[in-house]
Amino acid sequence: MTTSRTAAPASLLARVADERQTGALVVGGHPGGAVYVLEGRVIYAESPAAPGVGELLTASGRLAGRTWQNALDLGTSTARVGRLLVDQGHLTQGELELCVLGATYDAAYFALSAPEAPTDFLPGATHWLGPVAHIDPGAITREVRRRVRLLDEIFPDARVDTAAVTPAPRAPRERVTITALQWELLVHADGQRTPADLALLLGKAGYATIQELRRMAALGLLELPEARPAEAPELVRLPRMRGTAVDVQRPVVGSGKEPAAPMVRSGNEPAAPMVRSGNEPTVPVVSGAAPVRPGPAPPPPPPSSAPAAEPPRNAPAPPRLARRKPGAKLPKEVAGETPPVHPGTDEVLLKRIRTALRALR
Amino acid sequence: MAIPGAVGASIVDYTTGFPVATTGAAPNNDHEAAAAGTADVVQAATSRSLYVSAVPHDLLEDLIITTAGGYHLLRPVQTDFDSRLVLYVWLDRAQGNLAVARLRMQKLADELIAT
Numbered sequence: 001m002t003t004s005r006t007a008a009p010a011s012l013l014a015r016v017a018d019e020r021q022t023g024a025l026v027v028g029g030h031p032g033g034a035v036y037v038l039e040g041r042v043i044y045a046e047s048p049a050a051p052g053v054g055e056l057l058t059a060s061g062r063l064a065g066r067t068w069q070n071a072l073d074l075g076t077s078t079a080r081v082g083r084l085l086v087d088q089g090h091l092t093q094g095e096l097e098l099c100v101l102g103a104t105y106d107a108a109y110f111a112l113s114a115p116e117a118p119t120d121f122l123p124g125a126t127h128w129l130g131p132v133a134h135i136d137p138g139a140i141t142r143e144v145r146r147r148v149r150l151l152d153e154i155f156p157d158a159r160v161d162t163a164a165v166t167p168a169p170r171a172p173r174e175r176v177t178i179t180a181l182q183w184e185l186l187v188h189a190d191g192q193r194t195p196a197d198l199a200l201l202l203g204k205a206g207y208a209t210i211q212e213l214r215r216m217a218a219l220g221l222l223e224l225p226e227a228r229p230a231e232a233p234e235l236v237r238l239p240r241m242r243g244t245a246v247d248v249q250r251p252v253v254g255s256g257k258e259p260a261a262p263m264v265r266s267g268n269e270p271a272a273p274m275v276r277s278g279n280e281p282t283v284p285v286v287s288g289a290a291p292v293r294p295g296p297a298p299p300p301p302p303p304s305s306a307p308a309a310e311p312p313r314n315a316p317a318p319p320r321l322a323r324r325k326p327g328a329k330l331p332k333e334v335a336g337e338t339p340p341v342h343p344g345t346d347e348v349l350l351k352r353i354r355t356a357l358r359a360l361r
Numbered sequence: 362m363a364i365p366g367a368v369g370a371s372i373v374d375y376t377t378g379f380p381v382a383t384t385g386a387a388p389n390n391d392h393e394a395a396a397a398g399t400a401d402v403v404q405a406a407t408s409r410s411l412y413v414s415a416v417p418h419d420l421l422e423d424l425i426i427t428t429a430g431g432y433h434l435l436r437p438v439q440t441d442f443d444s445r446l447v448l449y450v451w452l453d454r455a456q457g458n459l460a461v462a463r464l465r466m467q468k469l470a471d472e473l474i475a476t
Contacts, residue, residue, distance in 0.1 A: 062441040
């Protein structure tokens with residue numbers, strides 16, 4: 001615990017390396033991470049935004065979760081989990097080295113790319129994986145800088161790296177070619193998962209994930225995060241809904257208390273705050289998402305809370321609908337606002353009856 | 362080196378163009394530049410999937426670039442876990458044998474993982 005201060009993580013790493021120290025460089029902030037140094041050489045790095053060796057090996061099915069857990073149980077205290085896996089024949093040395101190298105550079109990007117972050121050095125700390133690779137810290141910091149640059153060359157918008165991923169509802173062109181990883185990302189992007197979530201879920205390198213996301217953003221395959229950060233970003237990551245009806249109600253509810261209001265509203269409301277901000281761009285995007293929602297529909301409360309505001313707000317909505325008319329879904333969307341009220345109550349009733357019946361059986 | 366005529370070789374992460382490991386010489390004595398170039402070539406061949414999607418379930422095996430003075434062979438390294446690595450071997454044109462090198466490289470790429 002020498003230095004608990006805000007500093008450039010990379011320069012502190014360089015200092016530690018010069019002094020040939022052993023320990024862990026812990027970087028705070030978002031996403032932050034830790035770089036483990038053994039006598040001035042980097043042996044491992046980890047970050048919440050980058051899947052570690054364990055995640056990579058188990059998510060891909062290369063190792064059974066049980067095997068990995070066994071190795072952890074046996075080897076953690078003596079810091080030789082990596083050796084153990086090789087000795088037990090679960091992994092080859094080549095695989096382990098490549099995996100560790102990949103994971104280390106990946107995590108190092110997230111830990112070290114911030115120009116400034118609260119940084120601590122914990123002397124003497126080692127990593128349970130044990131020394132597998134010994135990497136020159138200079139090579140790592142150089143590579144981190146290069147990776148930062150590479151991303152900006154692809155698409156210079158860092159919001160893509162952290163915001164929840166939402167695929168564009170409509171392809172920007174007639175024909176789109178995507179890579180296998182891009183496909184996986186699109187399929188698993190649900191408007192709530194962040195790039196880090198996706199990387200962990202799929203067992204893909206965090207940097208590679210971000211890279212593909214930036215490429216897709218450049219292609220127009222992703223909806224860009226709204227430019228309004230700070231207000232309720234970290235606590236609640238709500239799905240983005242697209243529906244004109246939702247859009248209209250938004251202003252009333254959203255402004256004062258972000259977390260409380262959306263909770264009550266279940267599915268429908270949350271979308272509103274985000275959609276609201278960029279009125280013009282969202283209009284063409286609206287697409288067919290709304291019709292699906294009425295089904296689950298337990299939004300009896302919303303109408304009661306915001307009824308007063310609704311009528312006046314409705315005025316701007318009609319022109320939009322008219323524009324969309326070719327899709328012929330407008331009536332449904334308009335109607336979609338009210339019907340849910342009844343089905344919603346029915347649903348609750350039905351559920352109660354069903355549970356009652358089950359209890360009788 | 363097991364491949365006759367090989368001048369240098371490296372393992373390159375082709376998403377980032379980073380040389381994970383290098384040995385021997387590199388064109389212009391710059392492994393990092395060679396790796397960046399390698400990544401560009403692999404990306405070009407795979408990202409549009411022009412060649413590898415010509416028939417269903419096709420998979421990129423290797424890329425061969427010939428120059429007046431040498432051969433440059435690129436072969437993706439298949440790992441079970443997520444990685445995007447390609448093996449790059451630079452062959453001297455006079456001493457190298459393309460067919461032999463290709464077979465050896467296949468073995469090398471497999472052994473990298475298997476041992």
